[in-house]
Amino acid sequence: MKLQVALCMACLLLMGSAQDRATFQRGNDQRGRCQYTFTVSSPREASCPVSGGGPEMETLKARLALLEAHVSRLVGEGPGAGPGTGPRDAHAQAEHERAQLQREKERLDGTVQDLQARLADMKQEVERLRAQPCLEAFPQSAALQDGGRRAASGSGGASPLVSRPVVQSERGRVRDSAWSLGSPGYQELKAEVTQLPASQLTQEESEKDTGCGELVSVSQPVSHRKADSIAGKYGVWMQDPEAPPGGPYGPQMVWRIDTIGTDVRQLFGYEDMNQFSRGFPTKVLLLPDPMESTGAVLYHGSFYYQRCLSRTLVRYDLATETVAARRELPHAGFHGQYPYSWGGYTDIDLAVDEQGLWVIYSSNKAKGNIVVSQLDPKSLEVRRSWETSVRKAAVANAFMICGRLYTLASYAAPNTTINYSYDTATGQGKVIAVPFQNRHGYNSMVDYNPSHRKLYAWDNFHMISYGVRLGKLDAK
Template structure:
């Protein structure tokens, strides 16, 4: 009996101890309903096996896959933990493919953005040129005199043997048409566009010597004289202080024989080539074609021949033939041992180390080398492959002359680029290898001549003189018999 009483007392004590540690919790579940929870700690077990359960294992798996995704996108090689390695490995090819696709699309969009930016810059430049031309036309003064009165005054003044009053504003210098019959140089782009009743033409006639039996302007011969400079256009901005303009004597369709080309050569990346249908459009500044060269150009030594632009690539001795029809590089070749980027320039500087030109004999390069120690070297080039066919080394120091040009296989050098009245002082004949000193008057009208080249198309000199595009008539003597 005593033992049974003792067992009941122990049971009551254990029950009271369990009640001290039991707890009752009341709260709303996720659906909002009230829920009671009664918890009693186990008297025998300190921890429960599988404490997390399947839900915690699933959460850890998803966390491991997420870490693998972040590491893959960040470019880090991080291995997933534990059992998540297999799941991450399955997702890795899909992630790589998605990443490659995103990067490819980004590169395509970047390239399209750059192309559109270049087109926008070109359009802005053309709009600026058109705006300036509009302002120039609006600012042109109009004559207040009526058409009938102006015509009457003109007839009376010319009847008295003197020009009409105010006619000096419309005087024009008439020049002879070239061999091809192009009379575009007789048109003055600055002609006042008023009523036809009071437009008049005043010709300033220059006395010319009687025909000389030794003068022949139809074939090759030695240069006798250079005419007065005729201005065709002034550049619009600082990029046009130096430049080169040219005409192809053997133009290729779709470009006509009257097409002219211009490049402004100031700037770190000279790539734009402007084309004009004729001299009148060049004078007005309205290009009909704008090409973007694939390689930047250096200096003012470019030339045009048989449907291609020939020029020197910037910061190199590489020559490039750019086909105007396909708008692609047709050939490129290094000019052996040629100096470049200021090693052997003309006296005015401008990185004029390599000067390309075209005459009746073909394509030429004028430059110097370390072996020649700064003396002018003349090379005849193959117009298709740019290979050097033959070279001549002269005794003319390249840095001692301002510029040079080729006519009928003869090299002519100009003494000064800045003196208003200077001379053509040397002529070197590649046919005989003889150098001769001459003194043919030459004028730098605007005081900074950075480009002088012979235009085979017009048989004139083209020059770029301190923002101005000018040309010179030439007189050649008859070819001497060998």
């Protein structure tokens, strides 16, 4: 015991001079007796850690203190914790924000539904306004007048070609009816026209017309009428070059059909060119099948056209008001596969000349080149076909004269040319340069009438005609 006290006193005396190098610990041993322990740094062990653990221990203590403070703030305890910073408060705040976002979403959904309803009402109003005539209104009792042209012995059954009501003007004459366009699902390609090289004319301008021969010249355009609605930007107008004698419609009858719209069916008939210019139809017919393209023609009392969205050709007999024939044009492209350069779904273009009924088109086999086929006017069966070396998309339009194919270089250029000719009699083609005018800047239809020796065209709302002059045939 005395020894332990002596040791304690010695240690206390040494602590004043060595307390920076010694540590003192007190505790109970296994038997419960007090035990004192002294640890003194040796001068030889200067690298050993000093009391308190040195800088490293201080750094660890500081980091531990920061961690404890951070945990206290998270759990909402301690002096650094503010209101609403605990997990429960954070979850409650997130739920509140989620509820706000959900209410905002419901409000926006309601706004979208309201806008959709207003848009539907506006579309209905637009359709109603389009259905109204520009200057006049339909009388409730207006009926189509046949003008005494139907034969007394006409078919007794219901006709699939329905007469349409027309408008009675203040002067008592029938006027063109208004037409609801719907959504104009009409293709209009904006492609550049590739013009074929032109050559010099092969005939002298002083040569006289010798009947059937090569095209020498085309006269200045003569305007007969301008359409008064958007439906008339593109269309077809025609006269029958071989109207049957004694039929209900004579050779002076003029027919017109507008080709803009989703359901092109209305065929307007006019007594003569004078009534056509004034806009007074004597007959308005509803075709049994909707029509596509501006390639329709009249020939020998029948209306020939392409049925919409198909390669089917339709022959409609105007005398009996029945479909006389339907036939698919084998392998022909349709609905935008091989149109003319101006577009308009003009894949299939019917034509008439001195030699009968023709069709101008292309196919996959022809790789886009123009194919000309002569058709049987009654059955629409292909009699014979010729494949040319001219791409259909590279020309603006085409027509037949005396068994020869002619192509137009541009549909929009004011001064262009008829730039290519193909003779089906010899199977030979050549470039030409017959001047041609697009006076109104968008020519969508060109057809030849062999009876009147004229080209009929539809140029940007304007129904116009061109006189043609034919020269001598090349020596065989």
